[in-house]
Amino acid sequence: MMDLLRNLDRRLVFLVMGLAVAVPILLRFSPPTTVTMQDRNVFDAIESLPDGSRVLLSFDFDPGSQGELLPMAMAFTRHLAEKKHKIYFMCLWPLGEPFVEDAMKLLQEEYPSLSYGKDYMSFGYKPGGEAVIKNIIVDWKQLFITDSRKQDLDELPMTANIKSAKAMNLIVNVSAGDPGTKQWVQYAATPAGISMVAGCTGVQAPLFYPYIPDPLAGLLAAIKGAAGYEQVLQEHYPHFGEDQFVKARYSSTSALQRMGPQFVAHLLMVLLIVLGNVIFFVDRKRGGA
Secondary structure, rough: OOOHHHOOOOOHHHHHHHHHHHHHHOOOOOOOOOOOOHHHHHHHHHOOOOOOOOOEEEEEEOHHHHHHHHHHHHHHHHHHHOOOOOOEEEEEEEHHHHHHHHHHHHHHHHHHOOOOOOEEEEEEEEOOOHHHHHHHHOOOOHHHOOOOOOOOOOOOOOOOOOOOHHOOEEEEEEEOOOOOHHHHHHHHHHHHOEEEEEEEEEOOHHHHHHHOOOOOEEEEEEEHHHHHHHHHHHHHOOOHHHHHOOOOOOOOOOOHHHHHHHHHHHHHHHHHHHHHHHHHHHHHHHHOO
């Protein structure tokens, strides 16, 4: 048995790892998910706002990070729509704009009572990074003359009487790097005194913990944070568990479903590491290492 394990073909290991990822996806396996305090803080920051509040939602990521960040971006969109908040979409990354368009399509399909220009709108992408944030905090219309659909901002009900981003009740940022959460904290939330929540990749999360709880009211870290947020949403909005939402193009449980393959693959990795060490120590004890 030890000889078999010692000379195990690595291609077999790759095959087993592939099955560990594929089978949970096919079976829609979701492991038990513990909701953290940060997940609830993010939910509470949005839920506690009076219905119809103004929320700036910035998608600062690209396809390379959508596996971690897109589920939380769509969860934010649904939550804001449920609360009937006014959603102001924008992005500081050029490849974030298609995700903004997808989020607005989600609103059109799942919340037909909401209309563009009255309940949600998009500024689209504007190059400049942190300079864009600095400008919109002072005067929005000096930088953005029209929305992403080339409509004059003075003609849209949502922007006709807004001078700057200081009119927002909350900033929500989904970030894969710079520019992203750090810049929104430093150049918008802190100087303007606006509350903020964010979702980010796992590698970024430790950098943002010092900003909690002020001005960052809560933080979703990677797919685990997105899964916890989805679970809290289902606790308060049970219809998110219905087929209409679960089987949608952007499922209301996509983060929870992605936890399954990650959970099984991690268990397999730990098992292989332990097994490799057992073989090593047995061989060393026998004098063969």
